[in-house]
Amino acid sequence: MKFLDLAKVYIRSGGGGAGCVSFRREKFIEYGGPDGGDGGNGGDVWAEAAPGLNTLIDFRYQQHFFAKSGQHGMGSQMTGKSADDVVLKVPVGTEILEEDEETVIADLTEPGQRVLLARGGNGGWGNLHFKTSTNRSPRNANPGQPGVERTIWLRLKLIADAGLVGLPNAGKSTFLAAVSNARPKIADYPFTTLHPNLGVVGIDGHEFVMADIPGLIEGASEGRGLGDQFLGHVERSNVLLHLVDGTSDDVAADARTILLELGAYSPVLMDKPRVTVLNKIDALDDHTIAERKAALEAEIGGPILLMSGVAKLGVTEVLRALWVRIEPTRRVARDEPEAPWRP
Secondary structure (H helix, E strand, C coil), rough: CCCEEHHHHEECCCCCCCCCCCCCCCCCCCCCCEEECCCCCCEEEEEEEEECCCCCCCCHCCCEEEEECCCEEEHHHHHHHCCCCCCCCCCCEEEEEEECCCEEEEEECCCCCCEEECCCCCCCCCHHHHHCCCCCCCCCCCCCCCCEEEEEEEEECCCCEEEEEECCCCCCCHHHHHHCCCCCCCCCCCCCCCCCCCEEEECEEEEEEEEEEECCCCHHHCCCHHHHHHHHHHHHCEEEHHHHHHHCCCHHHHHHHHHHHHHHHHHHHHHCCCCEEECCCCHHHHHHHHHHHHHHHHCCCCEEEEEEECCCEEEEHHHHHHHHHHHHHHHHHHHHCCCCCCC
């Protein structure tokens, strides 16, 4: 299935049915009076977060979602049938934006969460509603209200506990494949990862979700490369895992590039807890490891973990460091009181 995290959608709610102008005409009943029924309501357009979806690819092939109009009213005080609603099934974590791609209408972060995007028009009144003591034979009825037409954007931000960031070929996909059942594409050339990958990671009896996004390069925040298109997928993460390629000649400059791009994209990413790891230590001798670890610590201003995703050296320590930062968020979620039940 092709991954798609941005889609433009055109929606329109249904118009209300028109009210009916009718008079009762039956044998032996003189002056039956008005009996025109009301029109039915038009269909609404809703968006609902559905579990089991992880891409917006369905909206590549269908962009128009129009609800039907309500049925017109009829004689004998018969109300027209209201139209069915149209529901857009979207993945959990989908943001709904206005046409300007900036104004957020709703953020669907829980399965089953729904939001009304366009309300259908009310049906018009039949002439029965206009009967008065001085106007006993009204010959007017209301037309139904028109529906609402709008253009919206759907933007998917994957919900993961930990997000992987780093330059291309830093070993992110290799690490994800080593610690989970995910099978991302792995090769010895840059930009192997072209779309985000999710994996469920287990450590010491605990599980959390990790997201791998395409590698960042200098100028990513200005549109270079692929990574800036997918940074939104790690915005929801509780912790970032920053992998630095230990075989690089200047690990400090590599780390600085990633931090600058994160800060240029969003201050929210810079404020997230980070675990910085010097990767690929299996390809280095002890002296080089110590030298590059010291340079990286001086640049980051904090502790650095050592790891090799291929040889699985130090992987457990990295996962435990991530869980230490994820576990408090799980505790807060468990302690939050449930919303009161409403009929």
